Amino acid sequence: MSDFVSLERLTLAYGKTVAVEAMDLGIRKGELLALLGPSGCGKTTTMRAIAGLLTPKSGTIQLDGREMTHVPPSKREVGLVFQSYALFPHLTVFENVAFGLRLRRASDLVARVEAVLGTVGLQDLADRAPAELSGGQQQRVALARSLVMKPKVLLLDEPLSNLDARLRLEMRLELQRVQWETGVTMVFVTHDQSEALALADRIVVMRDGRVEQLGTPEDIYSQPVSGFVADFVGFETIRRDPNGDGALAWRPGAVVLGTGPFAGVIRGVSFAGEKNEYVLDSDLGVIRADAPVGFPTHAPGEAVAFDLPRDAAVRLERFD
Amino acid sequence: MNSRFAQWAILGLTLTFLIGPFLIIIAAALSAGNNLAFPPQGYSLKWVIKVFEIESFRKSFGVSMLLAVFGTLAALVLGVPAAYALTRYRIPGAEPVRLVLSAPIIVPGIIVGLALLRYLVIPTGVTIMLALFLAHTALVLPYAVRVVSASMENLRTDIEEAAMLLGCSRTGAFLRVVVPNLRGGILAAFILGFVTSFNQVPVSLFLSGPGVRTLPIDMIAYMEINYDPSVAALSALLAFMSMAIVFAAERFLGFSRYV
Numbered sequence: 286m287s288d289f290v291s292l293e294r295l296t297l298a299y300g301k302t303v304a305v306e307a308m309d310l311g312i313r314k315g316e317l318l319a320l321l322g323p324s325g326c327g328k329t330t331t332m333r334a335i336a337g338l339l340t341p342k343s344g345t346i347q348l349d350g351r352e353m354t355h356v357p358p359s360k361r362e363v364g365l366v367f368q369s370y371a372l373f374p375h376l377t378v379f380e381n382v383a384f385g386l387r388l389r390r391a392s393d394l395v396a397r398v399e400a401v402l403g404t405v406g407l408q409d410l411a412d413r414a415p416a417e418l419s420g421g422q423q424q425r426v427a428l429a430r431s432l433v434m435k436p437k438v439l440l441l442d443e444p445l446s447n448l449d450a451r452l453r454l455e456m457r458l459e460l461q462r463v464q465w466e467t468g469v470t471m472v473f474v475t476h477d478q479s480e481a482l483a484l485a486d487r488i489v490v491m492r493d494g495r496v497e498q499l500g501t502p503e504d505i506y507s508q509p510v511s512g513f514v515a516d517f518v519g520f521e522t523i524r525r526d527p528n529g530d531g532a533l534a535w536r537p538g539a540v541v542l543g544t545g546p547f548a549g550v551i552r553g554v555s556f557a558g559e560k561n562e563y564v565l566d567s568d569l570g571v572i573r574a575d576a577p578v579g580f581p582t583h584a585p586g587e588a589v590a591f592d593l594p595r596d597a598a599v600r601l602e603r604f605d
Numbered sequence: 606m607n608s609r610f611a612q613w614a615i616l617g618l619t620l621t622f623l624i625g626p627f628l629i630i631i632a633a634a635l636s637a638g639n640n641l642a643f644p645p646q647g648y649s650l651k652w653v654i655k656v657f658e659i660e661s662f663r664k665s666f667g668v669s670m671l672l673a674v675f676g677t678l679a680a681l682v683l684g685v686p687a688a689y690a691l692t693r694y695r696i697p698g699a700e701p702v703r704l705v706l707s708a709p710i711i712v713p714g715i716i717v718g719l720a721l722l723r724y725l726v727i728p729t730g731v732t733i734m735l736a737l738f739l740a741h742t743a744l745v746l747p748y749a750v751r752v753v754s755a756s757m758e759n760l761r762t763d764i765e766e767a768a769m770l771l772g773c774s775r776t777g778a779f780l781r782v783v784v785p786n787l788r789g790g791i792l793a794a795f796i797l798g799f800v801t802s803f804n805q806v807p808v809s810l811f812l813s814g815p816g817v818r819t820l821p822i823d824m825i826a827y828m829e830i831n832y833d834p835s836v837a838a839l840s841a842l843l844a845f846m847s848m849a850i851v852f853a854a855e856r857f858l859g860f861s862r863y864v
Contacts, residue, residue, distance in 0.1 A: 336766075336770060337769075337770075338766050338769070338770075357769070357774070358766070358769045358770050359769050359770070359771075359772045359773055359774060359777075361770075363770065364770065365766075365767070365770050367763050367766070367767060369761065369763060371761060371763040371764045371766065371767040372764070372767075373764055373767070373768070373782055373786075374764075374786055375785045375786050375788075384768070384771050385771030385772050388771065388772040388773065388777075389772060427767075430767075430771070431770075434771060434772075
């Protein structure tokens with residue numbers, strides 16, 4: 286299956302600062318793709334380029350078989366839900382959602398706006414001003430405003446980061462439902478690995494303007510290619526492989542406490558339900574280790590032996 | 606007790622100083638006598654009625670109105686995009702532009718008036734009306750830029766991008782999304798500009814010609830010859846007009862938020 290959106294050798298820059306360099310990426314029709322990375326890695330810049338808000342320095346963007354590199358945002362059929370929602374403060378919820386359809390002079394405007402407001406559960410708030418809504422409701426308006434245009438690709442900038450924990454879960458389910466119902470191709474930007482793992486069909490881990498790894502959440506979680514990705518998905522201890530040129534990585538749960546060739550001193554411990562989470566100072570640096578409840582406990586200041594078992598490690602292609 | 610008294614005394618004096626002249630003008634306007642005087646000699650509305658019968662007042666009122674309305678509109682047409690550019694972009698040379706835009710507030714009107722007369726009207730022979738229009742536009746421009754800039758600062762930048770993704774061109778996004786959200790600031794700038802232009806004296810003093818002068822200048826000219834209460838009556842009417850405009854603006858727009 287050929288890619289629905291494809292970025293080829295895409296280089297993006299702000300003035301002389303290169304934010305994304307020679308990036309190749311294919312996005313499949315109907316998938317939910319996450320662009321994951323720390324701030325400054327170029328993920329938002331990439332998204333803005335797909336939207337047409339940024340002209341690439343070089344390289345091309347194709348969408349549904351059409352060359353889009355120099356097509357203005359208004360003609361791309363791409364939707365974007367801004368992190369700040371960017372609702373029009375002078376218009377009601379209904380008019381915010383109807384904005385794009387009015388420009389197109391759509392004849393079935395009222396029906397379509399009402400239908401999409403129903404989809405996001407806001408039919409009762411159609412006459413409100415954006416300022417009268419909660420953050421979660423504003424985000425639904427922003428989502429509805431993009432969805433009503435039936436975009437080929439829907440981009441979402443940090444869609445969950447401004448919401449509290451409960452709303453976050455609700456919105457996560459909502460986004461999955463919307464994607465399932467509409468089949469729209471979605472690309473969302475996040476710095477939160479748990480969001481990306483939970484929501485995406487595939488994840489692009491970005492680093493310094495390049496794709497570090499592309500894969501399913503399972504791939505990324507269990508087979509990170511580099512120390513950078515491993516660190517991002519919860520491997521706390523990463524060491525160069527003494528018998529090769531790669532590296533080995535351990536999650537806190539894979540570290541064995543109480544026995545082993547290494548010595549450390551407990552710096553702190555916190556109780557987390559089924560396990561105790563330890564932080565150790567050692568010759569290898571700071572080590573995080575989880576021990577299931579029921580194992581002997583250790584107090585801060587206590588010297589303790591530990592092991593980094595090779596068979597519990599994940600092999601990485603690169604150390605950093 | 607003493608400080609309390611001092612506070613009331615200061616408040617009373619301030620109010621007297623601010624409102625006193627206005628009350629005196631109203632009283633003088635209602636005088637039945639033939640001289641501009643306070644206290645008035647009897648009461649009548651004849652001078653108020655007389656104001657509307659004086660041909661030159663009617664004419665100069667028209668001139669002032671035209672200038673205030675069209676000068677301010679022109680200043681907004683120039684000032685809104687200028688405010689947009691100055692607040693939205695980091696432009697090289699923005700500071701000098703800001704300074705030049707503020708110049709009409711800083712440079713004394715007498716100098717502006719003299720300079721326009723000597724170096725615009727006399728050498729080029731443009732009509733007085735055009736010179737007045739240009740001068741008033743320039744004088745109002747700083748207010749337009751400042752007031753509109755202030756309300757621009759409160760406006761998010763990403764709504765324009767949102768509008769573009771929904772099908773607007775850049776200009777379309779500006780007109781459909783930016784301008785409507787600046788309407789309060791634009792109206793406030795219009796009112797401030799209108800009042801500034803309407804009350805403008807020093808520049809207009811130099812720019813008067815046969816049959817063309819603004820109302821304040823005409824009032825000065827009238828007073829040099831006739832010392833009757835009609836000028837007081839006209840002043841009172843103008844004051845009420847200004848108050849009505851500002852009151853309406855406050856009532857419907859919350860004018861004081863913008864100034």
